[in-house]
Every structure is written in C-alpha cells, then in structure tokens.
C-alpha cells in the first residue's frame with residue numbers, strides 16, 4: 001500500500017518522486033515501463049544518436065501525414081528511467097512568457113511558473129535575475145562549441161539577426177549557442193537530477209520494467225493501477241492518489257484504456273466507458289520542423305568523434321565532440337506578419353545527418369533546421385486497440401490549419417539566407433539535401449519530404465478552467481477523484497521552445513499543489529520578482 005502511485009519515470013515523474021518523498025511520512029511508488037538508465041550512450045551526450053529504436057525508445061511513428069506526402073514520421077519517446085529526458089537533445093529553453101500567459105489558466109501564468117524554473121535550476125552561470133543556482137537540474141554551457149555551429153551564429157548576425165547569449169534572459173529573439181542540461185560534460189536527465197539523489201529514501205520505491213495497463217477505479221475514484229512485469233500482472237494500491245506521468249502519447253492512452261475518453265471511440269475499441277471525456281487525446285500540438293543539409297570539405301564536423309583523439313579528450317577532460325548535444329547552436333526569429341514573439345526556432349547540428357539520423361554520417365557537413373513554434377494545427381492520439389501493449393495512433397496533422405505551411409516556407413527561406421552568408425560559406429559549399437528556393441511550390445515540396453516532429457508533443461490531456469478540459473487547474477482529472485495527470489500532456493499549447501524545462505517546472509508546481517501548499521518559496525525571491533516584472537520578451 002502506497003500513498004501515491006506515480007506512473008512513468010520521465011521528466012515529470014522523476015520530479016514528483018523526489019519532491020513527494022521529501023516527506024518521510026509519505027510512501028511513494030514510481031512505476032516505469034522501461035529499464036534502469038545504465039546504458040553509457042544515455043550519459044555520454046553524443047551517444048544519444050545510438051538510442052533510437054533500441055529498448056529505451058517506445059519507437060512510435062505518426063499515422064500518414066497528408067501534408068507531408070503521406071509519410072509516417074518517427075516519434076521517439078524515452079522508455080527508461082528519466083523518460084525522454086534520457087534520450088533528448090539536452091537544449092535548455094523555457095519558452096516565452098507569452099506562452100504561459102496565453103494558456104489563460106489561473107496559477108499557471110509566467111509569473112506563477114518563473115519561481116519554479118528558478119527553483120529547479122542549477123545554472124553554472126550562477127544565480128541572477130534570470131537564473132537559479134542550487135536547484136537539482138544542472139544547466140551548463142555546451143562543451144563541444146564546434147566551429148561550424150559557431151559559424152552559424154556569426155552567419156545569423158550577418159543576416160541581420162541579433163546575437164543572443166541567453167535565450168532564457170530578457171530577450172528570446174536572436175541567434176546563439178544553446179545552454180544544455182549537462183554537468184561536467186555528461187547528460188543531466190531528470191533521473192540524474194531528481195531521481196538518483198532520492199533513490200535511497202526508504203519511503204520511495206522505484207520499479208522499472210513495470211508496464212502499467214490501466215488505472216483501477218472504484219466508481220469515479222482511482223484506487224490503484226494494474227501493471228505487468230515480464231508478463232506477470234500485479235495490482236498496486238494508492239491510498240491518496242494515482243498520478244499519471246506517461247507523457248503526451250501514453251497518458252491519454254492510459255486514460256482511455258481505463259475507460260476515460262471519447263465514449264464513441266472507447267466503445268469502438270470494446271472498452272467499457274467509465275467517463276465520457278471527449279477531450280482526452282485531442283488538441284495534440286507539436287513543433288513541425290524541416291531541414292537542409294550540406295557537405296563540406298572542411299574537416300570540422302562531429303565526424304571528428306571518430307578520431308581516436310576525440311575519445312581520449314573525452315576521457316581525460318570531458319570536453320570535445322563526445323560532449324556535443326548535436327543541436328549546439330540555434331536561435332529564434334519572427335516570420336509571421338506582426339508576430340508578437342518568435343515563431344520560428346533554429347536547431348543547428350555540425351554534422352552531416354543522413355537518413356533522418358538513422359545511418360552514420362559518411363562526410364563532414366552541417367544540418368540546419370527551422371521549426372514552427374506557434375502551430376495552428378492540432379492532432380490526436382487514439383487507441384489502436386484495447387491491448388495496452390499496442391502503440392497508440394498519433395495524427396500530427398502538420399500544416400493542416402491556418403498559415404502554418406506559409407510560415408514554414410518563410411522559415412526555410414530565412415534558413416537559406418543565413419546559410420548563404422560569408423561565415424557559413426566554407427561549410428555550406430556543397431548542397432546535399434537543400435531546397436530549390438526559387439518558388440514557394442519548390443519550398444513546399446522540400447518541406448513535405450523533410451518534415452519531422454521536434455519531439456515536443458503537448459496538449460493531449462490539456463488543463464483548463466472550462467468543463468471541456470481533461471484536467472483542472474490543480475491537474476486533477478475532471479469527473480474523477482484521486483487521479484491526476486502531471487506531464488507535458490497537460491500543457492495546453494506548445495511553448496515557443498523545447499519542452500523539457502517547461503515540463504519540469506509544471507511538475508515542480510504540481511508537487512506543491514499535491515502537497516497541499518500550492519505556494520512556493522523560490523530560492524531567490526527578489527530575483528524571481530524582478531524577472532517576472534521584466535521587460536516584454
């Protein structure tokens with residue numbers, strides 16, 4: 001018997017396991033479908049290139065995407081302690097203050113969440129108006145600092161964009177090098193930051209290889225979960241709450257498997273309807289991105305990792321190509337008419353990516369990728385069957401609404417402009433996968449064939465104050481008792497940036513809500529207040 005049963009040891013689940021077990025009188029159980037995070041490729045940053053389609057990846061694919069030539073787009077998701085934070089690209093971005101204010105949910109504005117970003121953070125730049133120090137989550141400068149990535153920043157400036165040394169400071173616009181969730185040149189996943197330091201607590205039990213199949217309900221009250229480990233079913237009881245932290249695909253899947261979801265869909269899948277909740281699995285929003293790739297005769301890309309000196313450098317000083325998070329540089333720009341904040345983000349990897357990263361690069365090169373930060377398009381997550389091991393059906397419906405494709409075309413044009421600047425000329429000498437920029441039609445065709453998802457799905461169990469929302473402003477599943485969802489799926493609209501830090505901030509605030517306070521005492525109260533009062537970003 002436990003007080004809290006947490007399902008999923010990802011970015012949010014690790015935060016909750018740590019924060020809730022801080023109280024020694026509370027018994028916490030954390031169930032994770034995947035294995036412990038022992039693989040070296042999880043912890044050596046560049047190693048994550050080798051993790052796709054292994055036992056630590058759920059290895060989902062989208063349904064055919066109509067605006068992308070009917071392609072099924074790969075959707076990797078971490079299935080391991082740390083969840084997607086154990087396989088992600090480590091870029092540390094909070095998003096724009098507008099994102100949170102536009103959610104329009106009491107308690108979740110930028111001013112409400114900023115103290116939790118600071119509370120979570122341990123930035124090696126130290127505490128400041130914009131940054132926290134001393135929190136569990138290490139944030140550092142990238143240690144690879146590849147020449148080609150730095151050339152992109154120079155080229156961005158030459159193309160007229162501002163240089164930005166802190167995308168989480170007072171301005172988000174501009175180009176620069178990303179800060180990363182690393183410490184000492186190693187990945188700092190949510191498991192490393194939050195879970196491992198708490199593992200020895202006697203009131204925290206962590207069970208890997210435990211695939212939760214559904215929530216056990218007594219009427220409308222959640223009383224536990226049914227899970228399966230190596231084919232053996234087990235039930236776990238929760239005296240206070242079941243908290244779903246399965247991520248944006250698996251949390252709605254679990255609700256639907258438990259009879260909570262769109263009634264017609266559940267009936268078609270022969271699942272008894274406990275609660276007709278049409279919004280479960282709706283409102284999926286993710287960042288669509290496309291890319292361009294060049295080869296270069298300059299021997300400067302991350303292919304250098306294949307040289308024996310690179311391994312030696314990593315082993316002796318934990319610097320060099322092995323510490324690269326791939327997307328070392330990037331930035332934020334505005335392409336939409338009168339965009340009030342950035343609507344395009346760049347991810348730039350100093351490497352010749354082929355076959356969507358599934359094959360090893362054979363040449364030196366650069367990969368530059370614009371992504372659409374504020375999509376109008378929304379997709380869905382649905383059950384393929386009532387079998388809990390069946391992969392959910394994900395429709396991203398990229399570019400299906402509004403001016404999404406038009407803005408993506410503008411983002412690709414800006415990419416090509418930056419890559420034509422003098423600083424990048426040596427590296428963008430030989431086109432490999434580049435668009436013919438002569439017409440919108442040609443750009444549209446290139447975007448259709450190169451679009452991928454930037455792995456930032458949110459919104460499928462959206463929070464809100466309206467009756468149609470899946471969870472309320474306390475993240476309790478509407479129409480139930482003792483059941484919450486705490487992960488990226490509750491975020492109503494995808495923020496302008498990467499989603500690991502926002503998910504961790506959401507979970508930090510949720511921990512306070514669950515413990516009954518709903519309030520926080522941020523480590524640097526005055527800094528937080530100053531940041532909140534800061535100029536429009």
Ligand SMILES: Cc1cc2nc3c(=O)[nH]c(=O)nc-3n(C[C@H](O)[C@H](O)[C@H](O)COP(=O)(O)OP(=O)(O)OC[C@H]3O[C@@H](n4cnc5c(N)ncnc54)[C@H](O)[C@@H]3O)c2cc1C
Pocket residue numbers: 007008009010011012013031032033034076077078079080081082083084085087088089090091092093210211212213245246247248250251254454455456457487488489498499500501503
């Ligand atoms: C390849 C990739 C690159 C990314 N790059 C970045 C980046 O550079 N920066 C950034 O900020 N964000 C990045 N992201 C996104 C970011 O990592 C996610 O938004 C964030 O980790 C989501 O956290 P979560 O808690 O919602 O879900 P997850 O971290 O995915 O955690 C869900 C957990 O629940 C477990 N689970 C699911 N279903 C069950 C079940 N039925 N039973 C038991 N356990 C279950 C899963 O195995 C997993 O461990 C990336 C993501 C990916 C996949």
